[in-house]
Amino acid sequence: MATNNNNQIIKTLVDKYGRDRTSLMPILQGIVEQKNYLSDTDMTEVARELDLSAAQVYGTATFYSFLDTVPRGKYVIRVCKTITCDMHGKKLIVQTIENMLKIKVGETTQDKKFTLLQTNCLGWCHKGPSMLINDEVYADLTPEKTHEIIAEYMNK
Amino acid sequence: MSELVQRVDLIFGEYSDQKYKTLAETVGRSNEDIIKDLLDSGLKGRGGAGFPTALKWKFTMEQPADERFVICNADEGEPGTFKDREILSKVPRKVFAGMAICGKVIGAKRGFMYLRGEYKSLLPGLLKEIEIYDETAKKLGIDFKIEIRMGSGAYICGEESALFESMEGKRGEPRNKPPYPTVSGFMNKPTVINNVETFVNVLMICRIGPIQFRKLGTHDSRGSKVFSVSGDTPKAGIYELELGMPLAEFVEEFGDGDTKAVQVGGASGFCVPRKKFKDTIIGFEGVPTGGSMMIFNSSRSMYNVLHNYLEFFEEESCGQCTPCRVGCQQLRKGIEAVKRGDKPVVYLEQLMKLSETMKITAKCGLGQSVANSFSSIVSNFKEEMIY
Numbered sequence: 001m002a003t004n005n006n007n008q009i010i011k012t013l014v015d016k017y018g019r020d021r022t023s024l025m026p027i028l029q030g031i032v033e034q035k036n037y038l039s040d041t042d043m044t045e046v047a048r049e050l051d052l053s054a055a056q057v058y059g060t061a062t063f064y065s066f067l068d069t070v071p072r073g074k075y076v077i078r079v080c081k082t083i084t085c086d087m088h089g090k091k092l093i094v095q096t097i098e099n100m101l102k103i104k105v106g107e108t109t110q111d112k113k114f115t116l117l118q119t120n121c122l123g124w125c126h127k128g129p130s131m132l133i134n135d136e137v138y139a140d141l142t143p144e145k146t147h148e149i150i151a152e153y154m155n156k
Numbered sequence: 157m158s159e160l161v162q163r164v165d166l167i168f169g170e171y172s173d174q175k176y177k178t179l180a181e182t183v184g185r186s187n188e189d190i191i192k193d194l195l196d197s198g199l200k201g202r203g204g205a206g207f208p209t210a211l212k213w214k215f216t217m218e219q220p221a222d223e224r225f226v227i228c229n230a231d232e233g234e235p236g237t238f239k240d241r242e243i244l245s246k247v248p249r250k251v252f253a254g255m256a257i258c259g260k261v262i263g264a265k266r267g268f269m270y271l272r273g274e275y276k277s278l279l280p281g282l283l284k285e286i287e288i289y290d291e292t293a294k295k296l297g298i299d300f301k302i303e304i305r306m307g308s309g310a311y312i313c314g315e316e317s318a319l320f321e322s323m324e325g326k327r328g329e330p331r332n333k334p335p336y337p338t339v340s341g342f343m344n345k346p347t348v349i350n351n352v353e354t355f356v357n358v359l360m361i362c363r364i365g366p367i368q369f370r371k372l373g374t375h376d377s378r379g380s381k382v383f384s385v386s387g388d389t390p391k392a393g394i395y396e397l398e399l400g401m402p403l404a405e406f407v408e409e410f411g412d413g414d415t416k417a418v419q420v421g422g423a424s425g426f427c428v429p430r431k432k433f434k435d436t437i438i439g440f441e442g443v444p445t446g447g448s449m450m451i452f453n454s455s456r457s458m459y460n461v462l463h464n465y466l467e468f469f470e471e472e473s474c475g476q477c478t479p480c481r482v483g484c485q486q487l488r489k490g491i492e493a494v495k496r497g498d499k500p501v502v503y504l505e506q507l508m509k510l511s512e513t514m515k516i517t518a519k520c521g522l523g524q525s526v527a528n529s530f531s532s533i534v535s536n537f538k539e540e541m542i543y
């Protein structure tokens with residue numbers, strides 16, 4: 001059942017973007033968007049559809065930090081750790097999230113709802129600290145504000 | 157705003173009432189005429205390297221090929237830079253118009269914008285603007301399509317040849333140069349790749365003319381520049397200013413009164429200490445910048461700043477060539493060892509030599525520019541590296 005479903009997701013993406021290698025990134029991005037990560041089975045399936053070797057797909061996927069190849073939570077939190085955000089209190093933001101979700105950076109909650117990661121410059125240096133939750137940007141963070149935001153996601 | 161720093165309203169100025177007015181006026185002009193205007197304007201690329209835009213277009217146009225491409229580099233990953241995001245959210249129409257002019261001049265039918273994954277929230281707005289562009293293009297009989305491709309969290313994909321690789325579905329590993337993109341770019345076809353801001357400048361030159369444009373800036377740095385100001389400043393944000401300004405004026409305007417150093421051009425740029433503010437010009441004749449200006453006051457440890465940059469490079473290096481892959485790691489480990497006292501102070505000299513070696517042996521701009529921040533921070537703030 002699950003496999004059929006997976007195949008359907010990949011089929012739809014391949015039909016949308018085409019079978020050319022230039023479609024590989026959009027297809028992999030589409031899978032991550034729907035399933036939070038790329039499983040080995042999915043990568044093999046994409047390789048078959050695009051007539052590439054599994055190694056080529058795997059090689060591309062593992063190059064990009066947003067194309068996760070290990071299971072991730074439904075909400076991936078990426079806190080910016082580059083200098084300006086770091087100077088303006090990134091550490092406290094990370095601690096706040098760690099305490100709330102009871103996980104460390106790099107980990108996923110048991111219920112697979114959240115993954116906490118750090119990332120390089122998000123392009124919000126003038127409003128640091130900042131973070132991404134999936135595609136959504138949150139800037140001008142304080143521990144209090146972070147608490148509110150995460151609490152809201154916990155209730156989702 | 158004080159009179160000290162001249163503000164400009166070229167990039168962010170309002171749209172004309174009629175949609176894509178300048179584009180409509182420009183498509184009727186001859187390609188030679190447009191290239192000449194760009195040449196006269198003195199416009200240099202705003203993505204960092206500062207290559208004259210007119211020449212880039214001319215070379216691509218003259219390269220025999222059955223297909224050519226236009227690519228807008230919206231990968232903006234340099235620490236401390238966020239001006240392209242502002243341009244794309246406030247005046248995307250100007251970017252697309254600039255790309256369409258490029259398409260006409262070089263004879264390309266397809267253009268792409270490579271947008272970094274971190275900016276995905278901009279996508280809906282950009283796609284809406286592309287719809288408006290499509291309607292206009294149809295009316296004007298312009299045969300040039302614009303598509304958006306997303307990045308997925310890799311700084312190196314801002315390097316033009318890595319960007320092509322990524323668009324081709326591969327790992328974002330820079331290619332050997334030459335051949336340059338003007339000869340062999342995306343899909344090995346002649347390609348113009350320009351920064352977001354460069355395309356807007358092109359449009360504005362077509363609108364106001366090269367003479368008006370040249371009035372801004374200095375001899376070596378024509379026009380205005382969008383600066384991303386961050387760090388220890390009460391005025392963090394985005395500012396459009398004339399190029400060629402002394403750093404001292406900049407600090408007086410944006411510093412918090414206690415500025416110890418300014419990192420000009422991001423992690424791959426240069427760190428300028430207080431004693432050199434007066435003699436440093438921001439622009440191609442002095443310290444060039446893609447727009448990133450990070451201000452540090454005396455409460456900051458320059459060791460921490462450098463350490464943060466080195467971690468950044470270490471993670472973002474594509475790992476393809478040894479000087480960069482191993483060099484970035486050794487520089488970070490090296491300054492840690494000196495700080496701990498495991499290595500003598502003279503070891504810093506050895507690390508400086510290593511960074512110089514990286515400059516001449518690394519394959520691409522990432523590995524080549526680590527020495528910029530490394531040498532400028534270590535030589536100007538040596539005590540902070542030790543104690």
Ligand SMILES: Cc1cc2nc3c(=O)[nH]c(=O)nc-3n(C[C@H](O)[C@H](O)[C@H](O)COP(=O)(O)O)c2cc1C
Pocket residue numbers: 200201202203204205206207229230231232233234311312313314315316317349350351352354520521522
């Ligand atoms: C590591 C690295 C990252 C780069 N990132 C960007 C970027 O994010 N945006 C950009 O416009 N240029 C970037 N560049 C410069 C591009 O390779 C290229 O020179 C530029 O897009 C050309 O456009 P321009 O002539 O309009 O400046 C980067 C270069 C290197 C070496």
Ligand code: SF4
Pocket residue numbers: 312329330472473474475476477478480481518519520521522523524
């Ligand atoms: S210099 Fe660094 S980023 Fe550039 S090709 Fe070599 S390893 Fe890759």
